[in-house]
Amino acid sequence: MIASRQEALALDRDDPLAHLRERFELPDGVVYLDGNSLGALPRATPACLEEVVKREWGQGLIGSWNEAGWAQLPARIGDKIATLVGANPGELVVADSTSVNVYKALSAALVMALAKRPQRRRILSERHNFPTDLYIAESLARQYGCELVLADVPEQIPEMLEQGGIAVMMLTHVNYRTGRLHDMAALNRQARREGVLTLWDLAHSAGAVPVDLNGDDADFAVGCGYKYLNGGPGAPAFVWVHGRHADTCRQPLSGWFGHAEPFAFTPSYAPAPGSSRFLCGTPAVLAMAALECGVDTVLAAGGMHGLRRKSLALTRLFIELVEAHCGEHGLELVTPRDEALRGSQVCLAYADNAYPVMQALIAHGVVGDFRAPDILRFGFTPLYTRYVDVWDAVQELARVLDSGSWRQARYHRKGAVT
Amino acid sequence: MIASRQEALALDRDDPLAHLRERFELPDGVVYLDGNSLGALPRATPACLEEVVKREWGQGLIGSWNEAGWAQLPARIGDKIATLVGANPGELVVADSTSVNVYKALSAALVMALAKRPQRRRILSERHNFPTDLYIAESLARQYGCELVLADVPEQIPEMLEQGGIAVMMLTHVNYRTGRLHDMAALNRQARREGVLTLWDLAHSAGAVPVDLNGDDADFAVGCGYKYLNGGPGAPAFVWVHGRHADTCRQPLSGWFGHAEPFAFTPSYAPAPGSSRFLCGTPAVLAMAALECGVDTVLAAGGMHGLRRKSLALTRLFIELVEAHCGEHGLELVTPRDEALRGSQVCLAYADNAYPVMQALIAHGVVGDFRAPDILRFGFTPLYTRYVDVWDAVQELARVLDSGSWRQARYHRKGAVT
Structure with a gap:
């Protein structure tokens, strides 16, 4: 652990990835610890968007679908993201939102599982999975006469798999509230033994922790473009399917861009070969252009392993400093101490006062977020x-807690998007 | 009809809407007659996007969900589009793609219809509807054990409604290939008498022709943001539901933004009141910002009736001039001569040579498009x-046809996005 701000600055001087920060526009006077909710703006994005808007759209107009390669964006950006998550070229496409892609991938998995073993009618997930995943699973469970069964804690998952009756296991790799990381390889191994198909939500993983979808033998995956991939607010998401299913699985959002011949305008649907069948409507070109700039910032790191090393060093330091400087305030570390189980975030529970404490921190320029009911998330x-930034954030957290400034009424406004 | 370019220029001088062209960036030397495929770039869009990207995202970061009103974009832009299609405030939201919204709305309509009259298992549409609508309907028909029945020509629709067994009638208001406009009021009246729910795709209507969803008593509607609404390539789409269904219908893409309390993170789905339940994932903020600029260009016209008058004057003039100047080439007018049945486009069939003729026209700066198998679409x-522009386009068409320049091999390349 370090004992001074100077030592933190020395760590930055020695950081082989420090130069990557130059690729981002970050506001002065802010310690931004919410890139897991909305990634920061890459410096390249405004000019890139301007080019797409003014030249490709404004001057090229409809011709840019061919000449500027708009029609290839879902696959081209998909291939870049593929390198971050252990997928092969052609296996991953960018499309729609994470929620919509959960629907597509979970439908495809369910239909495939039910065709093979119709008596298995359970979707296994976690009670503390990100809600949108559960909402979509609930909807599909209703449609297909299945049941959504939820593990209360991750440790229950292996025994629930063993108990049988599971068609599909749908998990988020890194939990949004706790930062806990599943052992994807081990869970997939068990799932495969039990004949269970797997769907992984990589929202808090892609660009944050190494993922090896093929190496770890997953079946389906989806992920988010606006968190660690820095694609901008509401950026398009991605969806991946293992090569063994790519040409046989069917997803119900059978729009024209997922058709084998989108511009033949045939009245009947025939899915495109491979993962392109997971496309639906016309690709969101402007949003994809911004996403590509974001993905490029991650590719510039030259591999996920250097990023992972730094990520763990940051979260380790944060935990150590919180314990050293805020130890007496009863914050509870929710994120695993075991680094093999930790994503790229640290969550602290603070009983009834996490909300005003986070508001006070934000007012003092340290931006994390609050997750109901009691989580300070960094x-x-x-x-x-x-x-x-880690040093400064902990000093500010200590000041807010020591001074009790979070008790001021203005930090207690509720009901806002946080 | 006019007899010279000077007379066309005089019409422009007298056009009360001529000033609206100043709101767009259009390339020099191009007559752009493909705004029904991709609307032109509004002059306001680049600066607006730059503001959203650099200030709201770059400086405001996550806080912009509240402070810049990002969370309200789907409803705020929806309310603007509502004024163009006869919808009330709060009834229409911007979300996802047209294809995804067809899925939501058709699911909602089907579930509602099947609950009331389970013996009726037909979805009625047209063989020449835009394919993505049919692909989605095919998918839902399979899911719900229904049958998709298709009228070969619009005139068959009333008798097919009479024959019974129809749960939902799904039509595109203005046909993409012919420019033919349905009589929405009459078809909805008949559908209601027969107990059939209606879903209208307004892709070629919103911003192009007057639409009165409430006045004409429709049940559901969807529409496109990148055609006459000028929202940019792949812009978000919209979805509307009549107030009588808004609080009771269910759509299956139950993502967190359609939840009654998206940020309560409750594990179980509860749909938001009203049309917000048609939202799914995180709104595509950058794309929505561009869409809002596009919608504003339409609002600047001060109502759809002036636009409709000019649209009909343009299509009428085009038809007259084509007949006068290209009469001997055997072009067949596919778009109805009856203005009550005409959208804002004119389509000409040209047997086997529509593709190279359109390529030759585009090469000479007149941009329309080709729609398989034989349609020149303007x-x-x-x-x-x-x-x-109408005058110049027809003169160029006449030159291409008279000279036979379209016979050159370079205009015959196929397989591109057109």
């Missing part, structure tokens, strides 16, 4: 978070 | 199309 995007 | 966006 994300550490290794691309642009410095060791000195 | 869209007339009244916001930025001038009478002189």
Whole structure:
């Protein structure tokens, strides 16, 4: 552990990835620890968007679908993201939102599982999975006469798999509230033994922790473009399917861009070969252009392993400093101490007062977020978070807690998007 | 009819909407008659996007969900589009793609219809409807054990409604290939008498022709943001539900933004009141910002009736001039001569040679598009199309046909996105 701000600055000087921060526009006077909710703006994005808007759209007009390669964006950006999550070229496409992609992938998995073993009618997930995943699973469970069964804690998952009756296991790799990381390889191994198909939500993983979808033998995956991939608010999401299913699985959002011949205008649907069948409507070109700039910032790190090393160093330091400087305030570490189980965030529970404490922190320029009911969540995007940011954030947290400034009424406004 | 380019210029001088063209960036030397495929770039869009990207995202970061009103974009832009299609405030939201919204709305309609009259298992549409609508209907028909029945020509629809067994009638208001406009009021009246729910795709209507969803008593509608609404390539789409269904219908893409309390993170789905339940994932903020600029260009016309008058004047003039100047080439007018049945485009069939003719036209700066197998399609966006553009386009068409220049091999390349 370090004992001073100077030591934190020294760590930054020695950081081989420190230069990557130059690729981002970050506001002055802010320690941004919420890149797991909305990634920061890459410096390249405004000019890139301007080019797409003014030249490709404004001057090229409809011709840009061919000439500027708009029609290839879902696959081209997909291939870039593929390198971050252990997928092969052609297996991953960018499309729609994470929620919509959960629907597509879970439908495809369910239909496939039910065709093979119609008596198995359970979708296994976690009670503390990100709600949108559960909402979509609920909807599909109703449609297909299935049941959504939820593990209360991750440790229950292996025994629930063993108990049988599971068609599909749908998990989020890194939990949004706790930052806990599943052992994807082990769970997939068990699932495969039990004949269970797997769907992984990589919202808090892609660009944050190493993922090896093929190496770990997953079946389906989806992920988010606006968190660690820095694609901008509401950026398009992605969806991946293992090569063994790509040409046989069917997803119900059978729009024209997922058709084998989108511009033949045939009245009957025939899915495109491979993962392109997971496309639906016309690709969101402007949003995809911004996403590509974001993905490029991650590719610039030269591999996920350096990012992972720095991410763990940041979260480790944060935990140590919180314990050293805020130890007496009863914060509870929710994120696993075991680094093999930790994503790129640290969550602290603070009973009834997490909300006003986070509001006070934000007012003092340290931006994390609050997750109901009691979580202070701090994300550490290794691309642009410095060791000195960790130091400053903990000092501010200590000041807010020591002074009790969070008790001021203005920090208690509720009901806002956080 | 006019007899010279000068007379066309005079029509432009007298056009009360001529000033609206100043709101667009259009390339020099191009007559753009493809705004029904991709609307032109509004002059306001680049600066607006830059503001959203650099200030709201770059500086405001996650806080912009509240402070910049990002969370309200789907409803705020929806309310603006509502004024163009006869919808009330709060009834229409912007979300996802048209294809995804067809899925939501058709699911909602089907579930509602099947609950009331389970013996009726037909979805009625047209063989020449835009394919993505049919692909989605095919998918839902399979899911719900229904049958998709298709009228070969619009005139068959009333008798097919009479024959019974129809749960939902799904039509595109203005046909993409012919420009033919349905009589929405009459078809909805008949559908209601027969107990059939209606879903209208307004892709080629919103911003192009007057639409009165409430006045004409529709049940559901969807529409496209990148055609006459000028929202940019792949812009978000919209979905509308009549107030009588808004609080009771269910759609299966139950993502967190359609939840009654998205940020309560409750594990179980409860739909938001009203049309917000048609939202799914996180709104595509950058794309929505561009869409809002596009919608504003249409609102600047001060109502759809002036736009409709000009649109009909443009299409009428085009038809007259084609007949006068290209009469001997055997072009067949596919779009109805009856103006009550005409959208804002004119389509000409040209047997086996529509593709190379359109390529030759585009090479000479007149941009329409080709629709398989034999259609030359010309869209007339009244916001930025001038009478002189109509004159110039027809002169170029006559030159291409008279000279036979389209016979050159370079115009015969196939397989591209057109």
